[in-house]
Amino acid sequence: MEESTGHTKQIVATLAVLIIVAVIAGGAVVAGRGDEGASTSTDTGARTTQTANQNATYQDGTYQATGGYMTPAGSETIAVSVTLQDGVVTDTSATNQATDAEAKQNQQDFIDNYKQKVIGKKLSQISLDRVSGSSLTSQGFNNAIQQIRDKAEV
Amino acid sequence: MPSSKSAIKPKSSNVTEPAWQWTFEAIGTEWWIGLYDFAPANPATLQAKITALINEFDSTYSRFRPDSLVTKMSQQAGAYYLPQNAELLMSVYRRLYDCTDGLVTPLVGQLLVDTGYDATYSLAAKTELSRVPAWDNVLSVSGTTLRLTSPALLDFGAAGKGYLADLVADELQKEGHRQLCVDASGDMVCRGLDQPLRIGLEDPGDSTQALGVAQISNRALCGSAPNRRAWGDYHHIIDPQTKQSVQNVRAVWTVADTALVADAVATGLFFASPETLREQFEFEYVVVHADGSLQYSSRFPATLFTEESV
Numbered sequence: 001m002e003e004s005t006g007h008t009k010q011i012v013a014t015l016a017v018l019i020i021v022a023v024i025a026g027g028a029v030v031a032g033r034g035d036e037g038a039s040t041s042t043d044t045g046a047r048t049t050q051t052a053n054q055n056a057t058y059q060d061g062t063y064q065a066t067g068g069y070m071t072p073a074g075s076e077t078i079a080v081s082v083t084l085q086d087g088v089v090t091d092t093s094a095t096n097q098a099t100d101a102e103a104k105q106n107q108q109d110f111i112d113n114y115k116q117k118v119i120g121k122k123l124s125q126i127s128l129d130r131v132s133g134s135s136l137t138s139q140g141f142n143n144a145i146q147q148i149r150d151k152a153e154v
Numbered sequence: 155m156p157s158s159k160s161a162i163k164p165k166s167s168n169v170t171e172p173a174w175q176w177t178f179e180a181i182g183t184e185w186w187i188g189l190y191d192f193a194p195a196n197p198a199t200l201q202a203k204i205t206a207l208i209n210e211f212d213s214t215y216s217r218f219r220p221d222s223l224v225t226k227m228s229q230q231a232g233a234y235y236l237p238q239n240a241e242l243l244m245s246v247y248r249r250l251y252d253c254t255d256g257l258v259t260p261l262v263g264q265l266l267v268d269t270g271y272d273a274t275y276s277l278a279a280k281t282e283l284s285r286v287p288a289w290d291n292v293l294s295v296s297g298t299t300l301r302l303t304s305p306a307l308l309d310f311g312a313a314g315k316g317y318l319a320d321l322v323a324d325e326l327q328k329e330g331h332r333q334l335c336v337d338a339s340g341d342m343v344c345r346g347l348d349q350p351l352r353i354g355l356e357d358p359g360d361s362t363q364a365l366g367v368a369q370i371s372n373r374a375l376c377g378s379a380p381n382r383r384a385w386g387d388y389h390h391i392i393d394p395q396t397k398q399s400v401q402n403v404r405a406v407w408t409v410a411d412t413a414l415v416a417d418a419v420a421t422g423l424f425f426a427s428p429e430t431l432r433e434q435f436e437f438e439y440v441v442v443h444a445d446g447s448l449q450y451s452s453r454f455p456a457t458l459f460t461e462e463s464v
Contacts, residue, residue, distance in 0.1 A: 106447075127352065128352050128353065128354040128364075128367065129170070129351040129352045129353060130186070130335075130337055130342065130351060130352075130353045130354070131353065131354040131356050131364075132340065132342065132353050132354065132355055132356065132368065132375055132376075132377035132407060133340075133354070133355065133356020133357075133358070133361060133377055133379060133405075
């Protein structure tokens with residue numbers, strides 16, 4: 001199955017924000033099990049095989065960024081460093097900058113489990129049977145909104 | 155909003171193709187049925203059965219139809235005798251009501267209408283928003299009999315579509331199919347698949363991105379990200395106490411044995427914690443909070459994208 005790694009598509013600042021998306025409450029780890037344990041998912045994201053790269057190229061080097069995010073207790077930041085070589089992340093580290101006690105814990109859990117960070121993949125590049133998300137829901141509702149917009153437009 | 159389906163056509167040949175599939179519109183949304191064991195001997199007959207089943211359900215439970223039982227119930231108090239399938243539906247709704255302290259309730263219909271989510275999709279909020287009555291003040295349920303002490307507009311958006319997907323799957327099984335998938339755009343049930351279906355979990359903030367891939371062969375998966383069904387100050391998941399849309403949860407996915415339960419708890423997770431809901435229901439979940447953080451159960455059947463080497 002062909003795919004390219006998501007990280008080759010990201011510039012570092014965006015990468016930092018996406019890494020923050022991976023702050024996982026309680027440190028739960030998703031096992032790559034198929035439903036009922038019948039199959040093991042090892043493909044998406046686990047390989048670093050690359051298909052032909054699309055548009056972007058990235059300069060080799062080490063980059064730092066500080067990403068901000070909101071929590072119920074307020075805003076927090078995490079500092080991230082990545083090293084890129086030929087568009088691939090070859091090294092990375094992160095520094096806990098949380099101020100709220102719970103955020104500190106969450107950041108630490110994240111940093112300790114760094115290899116499980118979550119990075120988005122393009123839908124068009126992974127082999128899927130279906131998609132679960134809101135863009136496909138309630139065509140009727142969306143049609144109605146469009147009609148209303150058309151009506152309301154001056 | 156354009157469908158993202160064209161973006162997800164499988165490229166690899168080792169993806170299982172169904173023996174027969176059917177895409178169609180019903181109850182204001184797109185449905186897809188895939189039969190993986192054999193194609194129906196008479197597709198037209200099967201399609202007519204499914205269409206009739208959906209239509210009958212809709213004519214009972216939809217608040218968007220002037221001829222529905224729900225519309226009649228909004229006009230007149232009294233006793234209403236619902237179809238056989240009402241018993242399980244009402245029982246799940248009661249359990250959901252109880253474990254969300256009444257925040258998920260079928261009695262939210264009038265409030266939804268007042269915020270603009272009405273039968274004509276006016277999308278204009280009234281200045282006065284109705285109070286949502288307590289269940290026991292207005293409604294009593296005994297088996298398939300509903301009794302209203304005063305007229306009330308019921309809304310079955312929290313779990314109705316999921317239940318209907320289960321019923322469609324039941325109908326397909328009655329026709330002898332053992333491997334099937336019913337996808338009602340956000341509520342999906344698979345039964346007996348040899349190869350799990352790979353289902354992308356769409357990033358609520360960016361429909362071209364996926365947060366992960368779920369694998370379902372014999373369970374139901376429901377997804378809810380209400381930002382796409384929004385108008386003015388609202389989206390369609392409204393807190394009956396604050397009369398405002400829930401803001402601290404951005405998206406939810408759930409997996410359960412039935413789409414009825416998966417759909418019910420997917421709505422519930424906007425109002426209550428997984429622990430609380432798990433007192434009543436068995437399910438796995440992913441919750442995307444407003445700050446972008448993910449909270450998920452360890453046995454949610456998905457690979458969330460990871461780097462192997464860092």
